[in-house]
Amino acid sequence: xxxxxxxxxxxxxxxxxxxxxxxxxxxxxxxxxxxxxxxxxxxxxxxxxxxxxxxxxxxxxxxxxxxxxxxxxxxxxxxxxxxxxxxxxxxxxxxxxxxxxxxxxxxxxxxxxxxxxxxxxxxxxxxxxxxxxxxxxxxxxxxxxxxxxxxxxxxxxxxxxxxxxxxxxxx
Amino acid sequence: xxxxxxxxxxxxxxxxxxxxxxxxxxxxxxxxxxxxxxxxxxxxxxxxxxxxxxxxxxxxxxxxxxxxxxxxxxxxxxxxxxxxxxxxxxxxxxxxxxxxxxxxxxxxxxxxxxxxxxxxxxxxxxxxxxxxxxxxxxxxxxxxxxxxxxxxxxxxxxxxxxxxxxxxxxxxxxxxxxxxxxxxxxxxxxxxxxxxxxxxxxxxxxxxxxxxxxxxxxx
Numbered sequence: 464x465x466x467x468x469x470x471x472x473x474x475x476x477x478x479x480x481x482x483x484x485x486x487x488x489x490x491x492x493x494x495x496x497x498x499x500x501x502x503x504x505x506x507x508x509x510x511x512x513x514x515x516x517x518x519x520x521x522x523x524x525x526x527x528x529x530x531x532x533x534x535x536x537x538x539x540x541x542x543x544x545x546x547x548x549x550x551x552x553x554x555x556x557x558x559x560x561x562x563x564x565x566x567x568x569x570x571x572x573x574x575x576x577x578x579x580x581x582x583x584x585x586x587x588x589x590x591x592x593x594x595x596x597x598x599x600x601x602x603x604x605x606x607x608x609x610x611x612x613x614x615x616x617x618x619x620x621x622x623x624x625x626x627x628x629x630x631x632x633x634x
Numbered sequence: 635x636x637x638x639x640x641x642x643x644x645x646x647x648x649x650x651x652x653x654x655x656x657x658x659x660x661x662x663x664x665x666x667x668x669x670x671x672x673x674x675x676x677x678x679x680x681x682x683x684x685x686x687x688x689x690x691x692x693x694x695x696x697x698x699x700x701x702x703x704x705x706x707x708x709x710x711x712x713x714x715x716x717x718x719x720x721x722x723x724x725x726x727x728x729x730x731x732x733x734x735x736x737x738x739x740x741x742x743x744x745x746x747x748x749x750x751x752x753x754x755x756x757x758x759x760x761x762x763x764x765x766x767x768x769x770x771x772x773x774x775x776x777x778x779x780x781x782x783x784x785x786x787x788x789x790x791x792x793x794x795x796x797x798x799x800x801x802x803x804x805x806x807x808x809x810x811x812x813x814x815x816x817x818x819x820x821x822x823x824x825x826x827x828x829x830x831x832x833x834x835x836x837x838x839x840x841x842x843x844x845x846x847x848x849x850x851x852x853x
Contacts, residue, residue: 480651506738513739523739530738530745537844571643584844585851588742594644607741608852616851621637628640 471511475504478524481595485525488579488591489532503531525597525605529588536584578624586620593617677752678733685726692719698776707787708779711772718766722759729755747848753841756834757816764812768805771798818845 475482482503490496506527514523579590585606592602599617603610699712732748740748778786790798820826821842831839 480648483651484648510737510739513737526740526742526745527738529742530740533742533746534749537840571639572647575640575643575647583847585742585746585847594641595648605742607743612852624640625637 467511471508474511474520474524475507478521481521481524482528484591484595485528485532487576488587489536489584491580495535499532499535502535503528506531519601521597522601522605525592529591529605533584533588574628578627581627582620586616589613589616590620593620674733674736674752678730681726681729681733681755685723685730688719688723688726692716692723695719698780702779705785705787707775707785711775714769714772715766715776718762718769721762725755725758725762743848743852747845750841750845750848754818754838754845756838757818757830757842760830760833761813761816764809764816767809767812768802770805771802774798818842819849821846 482500486496486499486503490499507524510523510527514520579587579594582590589602589606592605597605599610599613602613602617606613608616695712695716699709699716702708702712729752732752736745736748736752738745775786778784778789815823816826816829821830821839827839830842
């Protein structure tokens with residue numbers, strides 16, 4: 464029988480991509496990114512026992528990851544550690560893998576990251592959710608705005624990005 | 635790059651990330667969560683201390699008033715200040731309730747608003763202090779009695795009192811105007827921004843600005 468720890472780790476592993484994407488979108492600095500990944504993991508762990516199975520797991524993870532990332536992004540003191548790791552454990556491999564996955568080599572991905580990083584905090588959350596193929600209804604639920612508002616904002620951000628692509632991409 | 639390419643770029647990026655994740659499981663099993671206080675818990679303690687200070691001031695003013703019941707001027711002065719301290723105490727308690735209700739699994743707009751409202755709490759104290767401006771005489775009356783044992787109400791001459799009353803009356807519209815102006819949707823006004831920064835620091839101004847951004851995002 465699976466323990467709570469096992470279940471949590473399974474969920475974490477299945478959705479680690481979301482945590483990395485959110486962290487990468489809100490932290491440019493590698494050290495900050497490490498801290499943010501730790502903090503999101505901590506918040507997920509703290510909220511895990513309150514998770515209501517009637518809601519989609521991915522929705523729960525997006526909400527916690529984005530809320531943690533936006534708060535973290537806005538903090539002035541980014542280095543405060545709220546977790547300790549067992550002696551045998553080491554956060555570095557997680558970060559190393561995430562860092563290696565940074566798509567600097569790929570120009571399109573680099574440009575995309577650059578454009579997303581230029582968006583204000585809430586628009587950035589909206590764009591991550593949109594790029595991750597979430598429906599408008601899911602985005603509306605995660606962000607707490609109406610579907611109509613989601614559609615309007617996505618259309619506006621897409622237009623902004625299109626203009627930026629035209630002006631900034633090499634011909 | 636077109637939108638289609640943008641979506642493809644994100645998918646490529648996503649695939650690269652997912653590919654690397656299986657390596658981390660063994661390590662994550664070793665994770666232990668510390669019980670040290672989070673930033674929000676520290677804020678909770680700070681608000682608790684603030685509520686304690688307000689309640690002590692409230693008690694002190696009550697004792698002051700009760701000990702001077704035969705002197706209506708002291709009771710009135712203490713009563714006026716009591717209103718503001720009780721409001722301050724209620725504000726701190728409200729904050730404590732808000733902090734305890736923060737759940738990161740809530741919708742982004744709602745949670746971010748709550749977090750920023752907590753960070754911007756001092757704005758409410760600044761607004762409250764503006765409202766108390768016309769009643770500054772109450773401090774003078776109580777201060778003279780407490781520190782010098784002088785009943786300024788009886789000692790002050792007629793002209794002095796007339797001057798105080800006129801000045802206080804003049805402060806009422808000013809205080810109301812300041813109270814209405816100093817709020818998140820007016821943070822774009824230079825003087826509001828400067829006043830907020832000088833009284834509450836740049837972190838308060840940033841929090842207020844973000845509250846304004848949240849309001850705009852919801853529209």
